[in-house]
Amino acid sequence: MRIQGHLFAWIAVFMLAVAVVYGLWSKEPVGTTALFLSFGLSAMIGFYLIFTARRVDTGAQDNKEADVADDAGEMGFYSPHSWAPLVLGAGAVCAFMGPVFGWWFLYFTAPLLAIGLWLWVFEYYRGENQNQ
Incomplete structure (x- = not known):
């Protein structure tokens, strides 16, 4: 989970840089707002994943020497059906x-x-x- 958190954090940094450059260069408010909102969304997801990775056990995706089979098994509780x-x-x-x-x-x-x-x-x- 830590890997995904860092991935979203880097996407947030990239989106912030693109939003600033796009906003200064184009002076177009709608696209600039969309890019800043994308920055905020990816920053929130990255923060959540990094914060949650500290509280849960290390998964196989965080171990560089793990096999694919190490991540097998129950992944959590999901509703069987719901209307x-x-x-x-x-x-x-x-x-x-x-x-x-x-x-x-x-x-x-x-x-x-x-x-x-x-x-x-x-x-x-x-x-x-x-x-x-």
């Missing part, structure tokens, strides 16, 4: 269509978003996935 992201995604699509068709459309999509978010947050508090 909540589908409902939340449908609500988000409808919400993003609000400015297209009119802001009144958001009144009808807000309950869909709330239901999807509620389903996702409380997914492991009910049904077959309920913790004992």
Whole structure:
């Protein structure tokens, strides 16, 4: 995980340099803003990965003498199935269509978003996935 963190940190440094050069050279605000936002996103991901790498065990990707087989096995817990992201995604699509068709459309999509978010947050508090 440390390797990926450093990779994103170097991408952040590169994006910052490109954003400054592009902003001074072109004086175009939209592209400059997009490049600065890309810098911020890659810096956040890099910081998270480097910070998390200190708290977890060293993976095979951090060992220079590791084999591919050393990384085999369970990688973590993943939900077996869930309908909540589908409902939340449908609500988000409808919400993003609000400015297209009119802001009144958001009144009808807000309950869909709330239901999807509620389903996702409380997914492991009910049904077959309920913790004992």
